[in-house]
Amino acid sequence: MADRDSAQWWEALRRHEFVVQGCADCGRLRFPSRAYCAGCRSRSWRWQAVEPLARIESWIVTRGHTVVMVRLEAAADCVLYGHWRQPRAPRPGEQVHVAYEDADDVTVIEWRPGNTLAGGRGWN
Structure with a gap:
């Protein structure tokens, strides 16, 4: 799962830290991680925390599991996927927040729907 460019992201996720790559030269945020910036072609970058809030773009149901594709509110170029375990279908444009699922490794x-982080805390 983890590769050279994404290993640090997976490590941050394990600590329940929500980060994306940011270009050290032009500041553009990106996800998934890459070796260089699509904006200025710089190879200098750092991981930076962003609000784990997003809007649903699309979803797919496969083998009884719903996977949503979301676009981060803090970084419109960043599209991520994740589980949807709600009793209802997701809605296009719906605001969601992140929750972390720890497995063995x-x-x-x-x-999850809304703008409240897991554990009942608001982001701010």
């Missing part, structure tokens, strides 16, 4: 993302 990996942490994955579950997206």
